[in-house]
Amino acid sequence: MYKCGCGVKRFLGLSGRFQAVAPKNSKSEVLLGEAKRRELETLRRQRRFELWTLEGQNLIMQKLGHIQENIRKQANSIKKMKQDENPYVKDEISVLKKMKKELEELEKQILLAMVDDPFDSVAFSQTVKNRFIYAQSGEIYGGGAGLYDFGPLGSKLKNNVIREWKNVFVDGRPDVFEVDTTIMTPERVLQGSGHTEKFADLMVKEMSSGEFFRTDQLLSSQIEKEKQSSKYSAQELENDLLLVDSSDHSIIQSLLRKYFGEKNFSPPTNFKLMFSCKLGPDESGENIGFLRPETSQGVFSVFQRLLQHNNSKLPFSVAQVGTSFRNEIKASGGLLRCREFQMMELQHFHDPQAGMAQLSSRQRDQVLPVLSREAQISGGSIQAMSVKNILLSKMVSSPILVSYLVKTFDFLMKLGIDQSKIRFRQQLDHELAHYAKDCWDLEIMTSQGWVECGGLADRGSYDLKKHADASGANLMAERQLASPKQVKMYGIKIKSPKKFKKTPKVLSSVKNLNQTQIAKISESLSLSGSIEIEGVELKKSELVIKEEIKNVQVESFFPEVIEPSFGLGRILLALLEHSFQQREVDGRKFFTFPPSLLSNSVARLICEELSSLSVDYRVDTGGKTIGRKYSLNDEIGVPYGIVIDFDTFRYSPATVSIRDRDTLSQLRVNVKDAASFINQLSTQEITFAMAEEKYLFQEEFLDSPDQFELRENFKRATNGVKYSERDVGKLLASLADVAVQLGKPELLMHIHSFKREMN
Template sequence: MSEQRQTDVAETDESTSEKLVELAKRRGYFFQSSGAYGGVGGFYTFGPQGAALKGNVEDAWRDRFAVAEGNMEIDAPTIMPEPVFEASGHLDGFDDMLVECPECGESHRADHVVEDNTEYEDAESLPIPEVEDVIAEYELVCPSCDAGLAGQAVEAFNLMFATNIGPGDSDPGYLRPETAQGIFVEFPRLKEYARNQLPFGVTQIGRAYRNEISPRRSIIRTREFTQAELEYFVDPEEDEPPLERVEDVEVTLYPASEQNAEDGDEVRTTIGDAVDDGVIGSPWVAYFLGVAKPWYDAVGVDMDRFRFRQHLSGERAHYAADCWDAESEIDGNWIEMAGFAYRSDYDLSKHEEHSDDRFTIFKQYDEPQTVERAVVDPDMSYLGPEFGGDAQAVVQKLEELASRDRAAFDGETVEIVLEGESHELPVEKTGFAVEEQTEAGEHITPHVVEPSFGVDRLVYTVLHHAYSEDEVAGEERTYLDLDPEVAPTFVGVFPLQSDDELEAEARDIAAALRAEGLAVTYDDSGNIGRRYRRQDEVGTPFCVTVDYETVEADERSVTVRERDSTDQKRLPIDDLPETLSALRTGELEFEEL
């Protein structure tokens, strides 16, 4: 007999996060790390349930963005040498705004202080002097001790964790702030695996580290987190995305133009129309938005609390020509879950400039072409005595100048700038000439499209959107409405009572379901109602109960209970593995049994 159930009990959004964090700690989803030593802000441990949910979400992402799209996957180190981040720009431009309390000495993100206490929603996009003015104008105070922050300097704080590679006078290194650089620095080898053919994509799921000024809201903002990133390399002149696959996907967009308008609002449209109307400027970004939206729906994000928001010009990362965030609503606030950026050729060009390798791909022409090329063949017997050890640098400067401005060689002398100092050379000593050359192709620097997903924030969103309360048999019930494909445990198996025969049969069934590849928990502790409640609270979609009819009837069967409705149905034991597997993949609905 099914349990009597009433639909959702009203609750305030403000309480959901507190209830979820308490449930997460009690049921093994996530909790602050190093609790025996007082804990440390910004670091969380995923417990047995959380690690399983997180792993299922990662597997679902891998299936959609690596396997289904035909992309490669790598696993790069989390520590990289300093020159990598000099080239990428992270040493100079990866900063947050810090303000320090003059009384208690606590450091806070200045933009968060502004956003939490004023009408400004995107203070991160404001310049530092303007943030200081806002703090003074609104007389904002320290979140820890209520001391006034007006007049306190707001400073840029680099978020990277520094370390040393090797002992003694070792080489400086950093924990990576994003997994992307592990892909970019290996491009010269990865392009060989792709047979030098564009487009191709490389994915990576792994840890990243940011020394957040004020980590907060449990696993939403941490100092160590997991990213799932795809770097997709394209020929900007020729490659077009297969928009026809996603053009009918319906999306909610919040473009920069609407954010800047006094009465701006979200735009509901399709991917195809958004591209045609110019709302999304990059067709490649639009394609991956179209891929991501149904995937988010499939893993359990509430589509009524989901949108794509375009970055304002002041908040875009230094490498992004355009960027859209996938955002979810949590307790009335929108949080970023992923960024979709068109990074152009910034990353590969920077690494080629700073390294000794080539970050281009040779593009073969359909037919050989005869072109005019400006070349130099300097007289080294002149350059050597004149410039000494800098002679080769002079040659490189002359080659660069000839390729971009051959008119500079029209006079009797040509000017170059070496380490900030101007030098004039006789043109006759440069060996300048314009020659006809037959070329089979050219080297091009691919552009990069990047969907970058925050796994921890997505896990939190899935749990928050799944959190539900109702009433069953006159008692309030808490349950997680998790999708069967990502739920950490798929089925609980129980003996109805403490009985050796029932327990033996239940253990055999649990073993058979595990052999089928299903995540199973066995529980014989407490009455059957409490065991149901425990599984409801961790989000287990189905429970199988072994009773006396199972062991005594001619046709052996069990009771299968569905979490959300609490309905129960009787199924033959022999059909159980196949039926439950079909329920997990969505090939079969519980109502169809």
């Protein structure tokens, strides 16, 4: 089993002990600054989390207004009491002071929650670029818009995000199958799905500059700017915002005239978002393919084989991680809008009439931040709702979709995404894709506002029906009936198959027709006398269609699909931003990734044992100063560092120093224990704070490095650490050596007596 442990570094090439390389600020100042930063960060997250836990900002603002009104009434009452020379006025004044203090505390809470973390976008961009987490492709030639290369750190981080996704959605589930379908998709597949017709964005051209714009982005940006003026009412602006995604060209043109006046734009046109290409030396131009805009169509086109693989049983799920392409009109915003990107998608095929597995009590009690369609229309805000209440409200089209909302939230928590910056927003009716019955966008707050990082859609049976109609293939499943029923069954065959030897596709298409398709053909033949199959006209006299009434135990149906889909690049960007920190004391920049997401760098002396534990690693033997190495590794989020110094080889047993990024604490650990210690930290079996009770601090070690084992054993005994019999035996042997050195025969007798009692 692959484990990605916490990152550690080998620091060699030192001149003397690493303590001699002093930072500009003292260690105590840095520690105090780091503690303050962590305290403020924790408080910010807690306050933001409380906002949606208390059902959003509106509730707090209502409470604020209520207190302000009570203060006003109390002040008027005191004023009247003073005029009347009421002797109890002092008591009422003390009540007023308490109310004002309550108001002040609430205002602080709102300020902390609404004023976001101080985020230095310039420092963030420089760090990402300097450490080559990712960079624009073809950078030495000026770069390509919407195309990005990932460096060693970015690739490792991306792969580990994929691993966490598989851990939540795929691993340990025998009904989930992984596939890898082709990137290049034949035109007929996307014609069948409806993408060639509908997969487009409305675009306009600004005639004076020649620049192209997506109409929804152009209008949304302008309407947001208008909110700062008083030209339009707030309600009017909100109503217009709901129209910017309209596909009606006349509505878009009227909005452009309203908000841009005389500015000259071309009429809106549909811009196709798929990259097309020719497949092979095709002079006719008919053999066309597309780079896939999503991974799911490859899954739908092989549904028959997947159903057979699962012994024709439902439900089952299909998972796929792969590259998709969209020819964006304006590829800007870094990883937010790319022309090539990776998707993590899962299609859950199920029978809509069958029940689903019950959620656990933990899942039913899980609280999720949701922004429903009704809340958006009425001007409401995020609500904190338990899964139990979400199911009761029936705001989500399917309980299965709700279960995937829970899995998605768990996945984001494992990545270390700030839970106070997550929401599930239900798409409005006009936003829904042509295939969706319901869809909830996973949105994460970044420096660029709320960003859609995924979508959880109820696709119904739209895709399978479309592909069945377009291809003639049978993409239906069967369910057992409680009791037999009589149905009209059709059979079809060609009278003279030899006549169609040169067109074998006609024979295979007729053979694969399902009952619904045969019924339609029978109806068409009765009206027109002929039909067309695979471009060949067949007359009624060339076909034999039989109808009979049969008792059946099963019925055919199109399975429905729930699809959680995630953009890897966008989630990675949110993770990077939420993890980026900068210490005010020493100005160091670093990422606070969870240990499970990081690459590892370890010393040669413990490489072999780490390999046996399946912990990934690399060795750093660069000649930089130790302080510089600390800074560089903090910058990329490495939480722990193993330091080999001269004391490692000077004293026995050999020891190394293990440094914690967040607290700057260093523990001295036996080389033999270092690999297992790192493995325990990476798998979160222990925390660094727990380890501080077991191991010596670096400062304690330096006081008497030649008595490492004795002092370590004494510390463990003092902190009540449980020992094995072997550990106790070693401790007693060490104490016996000390008794001999000190010339204390009485102590030696007590030790031997204790050993006899143990045996």
